Amino acid sequence: xxxxxxxxxxxxxxxxxxxxxxxxxxxxxxxxxxxxxxxxxxxxxxxxxxxxxxxxxxxxxxxxxxxxxxxxxxxxxxxxxxxxxxxxxxxxxxxxxxxxxxxxxxxxxxxxxxxxxxxxxxxxxxxxxxxxxxxxxxxxxxxxxxxxxxxxxxxxxxxxxxxxxx
Amino acid sequence: xxxxxxxxxxxxxxxxxxxxxxxxxxxxxxxxxxxxxxxxxxxxxxxxxxxxxxxxxxxxxxxxxxxxxxxxxxxxxxxxxxxxxxxxxxxxxxxxxxxxxxxxxxxxxxxxxxxxxxxxxxxxxxxxxxxxxxxxxxxxxxxxxxxxxxxxxxxxxxxxxxxxxx
DNA sequence: TCGATCTTGAAAATGAAATTCAAAATCGCC
DNA sequence: GGCGATTTTGAATTTCATTTTCAAGATCGA
Ligand SMILES: [Mn+2]
Ligand SMILES: [Mn+2]
Ligand SMILES: [Zn+2]
Ligand SMILES: [Zn+2]
Numbered sequence: 001x002x003x004x005x006x007x008x009x010x011x012x013x014x015x016x017x018x019x020x021x022x023x024x025x026x027x028x029x030x031x032x033x034x035x036x037x038x039x040x041x042x043x044x045x046x047x048x049x050x051x052x053x054x055x056x057x058x059x060x061x062x063x064x065x066x067x068x069x070x071x072x073x074x075x076x077x078x079x080x081x082x083x084x085x086x087x088x089x090x091x092x093x094x095x096x097x098x099x100x101x102x103x104x105x106x107x108x109x110x111x112x113x114x115x116x117x118x119x120x121x122x123x124x125x126x127x128x129x130x131x132x133x134x135x136x137x138x139x140x141x142x143x144x145x146x147x148x149x150x151x152x153x154x155x156x157x158x159x160x161x162x163x164x165x166x
Numbered sequence: 167x168x169x170x171x172x173x174x175x176x177x178x179x180x181x182x183x184x185x186x187x188x189x190x191x192x193x194x195x196x197x198x199x200x201x202x203x204x205x206x207x208x209x210x211x212x213x214x215x216x217x218x219x220x221x222x223x224x225x226x227x228x229x230x231x232x233x234x235x236x237x238x239x240x241x242x243x244x245x246x247x248x249x250x251x252x253x254x255x256x257x258x259x260x261x262x263x264x265x266x267x268x269x270x271x272x273x274x275x276x277x278x279x280x281x282x283x284x285x286x287x288x289x290x291x292x293x294x295x296x297x298x299x300x301x302x303x304x305x306x307x308x309x310x311x312x313x314x315x316x317x318x319x320x321x322x323x324x325x326x327x328x329x330x331x332x
Numbered sequence: 333t334c335g336a337t338c339t340t341g342a343a344a345a346t347g348a349a350a351t352t353c354a355a356a357a358t359c360g361c362c
Numbered sequence: 363g364g365c366g367a368t369t370t371t372g373a374a375t376t377t378c379a380t381t382t383t384c385a386a387g388a389t390c391g392a
């Protein structure tokens with residue numbers, strides 16, 4: 001899946017990788033789980049990307065670093081990363097769960113092309129504020145929100161236009 | 167699933183049922199499909215509710231009116247209703263697709279309790295405007311958006327608070 | 333009425349997510 | 363360093379909503 005990005009952030013620095021691993025290790029200790037080489041490999045592979053990865057996509061990347069790591073472990077580790085706020089699930093409504101970096105990352109939303117699946121990220125303070133306002137109004141203790149815009153990107157409109165002429 | 171409602175609209179009038187059926191029949195003719203008793207029964211059952219129904223929930227209601235109607239027909243008819251804008255899918259992220267009335271209904275969004283699954287509806291012009299703004303900015307032809315707030319409702323907080331004391 | 337076309341619904345297939353379980357690894361403790 | 367209780371791993375299996383299949387039945391224009 002293609003990714004068009006608004007911000008062109010550099011890949012994550014070694015210090016941030018160490019910091020992120022520290023967060024994972026601390027979380028593991030806190031909930032009585034154990035450090036493993038698999039979990040570290042999966043975290044490092046995840047940090048190496050800036051995409052919105054499905055479990056399967058991350059699994060394929062992890063396999064290159066250690067072919068013995070199984071799909072189930074990747075699936076379970078992604079849940080762990082979400083637990084300690086290193087990753088968060090993004091809903092593109094294509095029927096599969098996707099994850100992206102969350103640590104040291106500015107909160108943002110996505111506009112998704114329903115033709116090619118590519119996406120752009122955008123920022124909106126209004127949406128953040130709305131969560132607070134509506135939560136207060138109806139006495140919910142809000143935890144998160146989900147906001148996506150769907151449409152057809154310029155490239156796909158051009159392609160489809162050309163196809164129609166033929 | 168419980169439904170707390172902001173607006174307390176009366177159940178749909180006979181005129182609106184007729185009107186909605188007209189819209190379905192017109193759509194069927196337009197795309198070369200046929201009128202059937204099953205489709206009419208499913209539409210009427212759907213209009214009788216004001217909930218956010220899963221296919222299975224609607225199927226159970228339809229069965230009471232005509233036990234011979236199968237799950238697959240309900241599933242397919244809900245897609246038809248969405249096609250002709252009588253229904254729309256709502257994403258509560260509980261793993262199943264839900265549908266609600268769309269015809270003559272003000273556009274709105276949902277705040278969902280992650281404990282009990284109940285929801286409140288709210289209105290926001292800002293969100294509608296944001297779809298336009300972001301679409302224009304990144305040259306997407308936008309078709310729709312999806313916005314939900316998640317949290318814990320007051321009732322669930324009370325219950326959990328009580329449980330904690332015990 | 334006729335017949336081409338569409339519909340129906342039980343059954344099967346699909347596919348992502350979740351669970352199972354026995355062998356292997358971790359880590360606090362001595 | 364080694365012990366052993368506890369957790370992890372990963373292949374295999376299960377789950378479950380959704381989607382497809384297909385043969386018998388219904389629709390509707392001519
Ligand atoms: Mn993103
Ligand atoms: Mn609603
Ligand atoms: Zn596109
Ligand atoms: Zn609740």
